Amino acid sequence: MTKQVSRPRAGLSREKVLDAAAAFVDEHGLPALSMRKLGTALGVEAMTLYYYVPSKAALFDGLVERTVEAALDGLVDRPSADWRETAISFAHGYRARLLRHPGVLPLIATRPVNSPRGFDTAERALAAFEAAGLPAGRAMDLFNALGTFAIGHTLAEIGRPTGHEETAEPPAEIDAGTHPRLAALVASGEGLDFDARFTAVVGFIVEGFAPEV
Known part of the structure; x- marks a missing residue:
């Protein structure tokens, strides 16, 4: 029996495969x-995809890698002299990418960067932070802190990603007589702004690393 061999397809690339998967x-x-x-969505045989991603595990690794790359786009090659500014930009870029592709959230939350290209991106990021005065170990801690916060915050924003929905009860009505403060805040929206909360907490996290630099 002749063994099938995956071959490249004109107009297709690893990046296009990963973007289609997202x-x-x-x-x-x-x-x-x-x-x-995924092959059907791209109009190719599944065997063709193995030329670009040799396994489903590699496909998952690529989705994680692509998400981190997008968050660091431009920050690694054109780093700021202030590591705080770069860290804040990374956090906002990461959240923006996750909001654009909420389907990958369960994967991002449970799968670390695990591909050569992902390692290259992480290495360049650590080098940029080190050059700006933040030691590599502290930079890794900061990235992990910002990344895990962005994941949890984004999950709270979107609720359950596609494919993980469950029938939910409608929100309970808040009795203003029994819970006046809570009812007033819900009515006004004060303290419930996702953007404002994210910006504030990212600032707290970044500044929390500053005294030890």
Whole structure:
């Protein structure tokens, strides 16, 4: 029996495969993703995809890598002299990417960077922070702190990603007589702004690292 060999396809690239996978999980959910279904979405045989991602695990690693790359886009190659500014930009870029592709959230939350290209991006980021005065170990701690906060915050914003929905009860009505402060805040929206909260907490996290630099 002749062994099938994956071959490149004109107009297709690893980046296009990963972007198509992100779009697929946004629409259908991560549990529904398979090489066959992704191939159908791209108009190619599943075997063709193995030229670009040798396994489903490599596809998952690529999705994580692509998310981190997008968050660091421009920050690594054109770093600021102030590491705080770069860290804050990374946090906002990471959240923005996750909000654009909420389907990958379950993967990002449970799978670390684990690909050569992802390692290259992380190495350049650590070098840039080190050059700006933040030691590599502290930079790694800061990235992890900002990354995990961004993941949790974004998950709270979007609720359950596609493919993980459950029937939810409608929000309970808050009795203003029994809970006057809570009812007033819900009515006004004060303290419930996701953007303002994210910006404030990122600032707290970044400044929390400053005294030890």
